[in-house]
Amino acid sequence: MGVQECAAGGRITASAADEAAMELDELDRGIVHALQIHPRAPWTLVGEVLGVNPVTAARRWHRLQEAGLAWVTAYPRLSNTRIVVTGVVEVDTEPGVAEDVAGALAANPSVANIKLTAGGRDLVAAVQARSLDELARFSTLLFQRTPGVRATRTHVSTGVPTEGSRWRLRSLDDAQSATIEAAVPPAHEPPPAAEARGDTLDAHLLALLSMDGRMSLRDLSAATGASLTTVRRRLQSMLASRLVLRCDLARPLSGWPLSAVYFASVPGQYVEETSRVLSGVREVRSCAITAGPHNLVIDVWLRDLRDVHAFEAHLSRKLPRLTVADRSVVLRTVKHMGRLLDHDGRCVGVVPLRYPEGPRPAAAPVT
Secondary structure, three states: OOEEEOOOOOEEEHHHHHHOOOOOOHHHHHHHHHHHHOOOOOHHHHHHHHOOOHHHHHHHHHHHHHOOOEEEEEEEOOOOOOOOEEEEEEEEEOOOOHHHHHHHHHOOOOEEEEEEEEOOOOEEEEEEEOOHHHHHHHHHHHHHOOOOEEEEEEEEEEEEEEOHHHOOOOOOOHHHHHHHHHOOOOOOOOOHHHOOOOOHHHHHHHHHHHHOOOOOHHHHHHHHOOOHHHHHHHHHHHHHHOEEEEEEEOHHHHOOOEEEEEEEEOOHHHHHHHHHHHHOOOOEEEEEEEEOOOOEEEEEEEOOOOHHHHHHHHHHHHOOOOEEEEEEEEEEEEEEOOEEEOOOOOEEEEOOOOOOOOOOOOOOOOO
């Protein structure tokens, strides 16, 4: 019987994935929405909000996770460039090898996202580094060593005003959402002295939470060899300031089956204002402020192929100072925040992201 790598790092049979058809009922959608708000919400809370037994909620989630239809993952906080530096890299490949190149790049833990695209580039990748120096080396050595890469163009992200962890299904009503939100631990920006304190335990916790963001404290303790108290304290510190958890869903199930990337510009004095407006547009999945020929790279989800231009027209009316210089339709997302996706958008494996421990010596090798 054929098998797949499941989101949590185990294995599932193909029939298990088939049983969890590419559809969600209202309970499934409510669970996913609750975990989008609070990825580590206790099942007692989720069950209370949805009016079901906690065991039922947990069983439903396990089914979705095992089928690769939904998952909770962890990654470094992108909103603070002192923690992680991100580059949006356009990749041109030799004819006919784009998918092979994407597969090769997907194996690298510093490459968070990879999209196969149509338009002025074959791939769009997001590379995470610990410093500008390391990003420069990745943008040269990593891509030079990958057969089939013809050229790259790197846009350094100077800010991420909105990203995918803020996107919601909108299945819960306002009262249900408020109940879940009230239980979310507060986040805060870390003091500068604390930003580079990542150590081996932090890196191990990130790797484990990348595979299963809801892994219990007891299991995290057993896997790392650290005491339960130490793991609880360290995880609280990481989630409060340096780490983000998010619940993702196979895109065809979201109601927004298509994706596009827009490369846009706005006069410098309007960048922050424009990015705030974009953060409130539902189709906008993420928006990166970049240094380069375009100062905004906008990732959107769409319902129909015709919406590629309709959405652009909508942006022009809403933001008359914004100029979209180029756009690419996403043919397939190969990797999404460390998760390997199949052609249906289901998670079939994970390459855990690295923990940003602060700048490394320039002589350190690229792995």
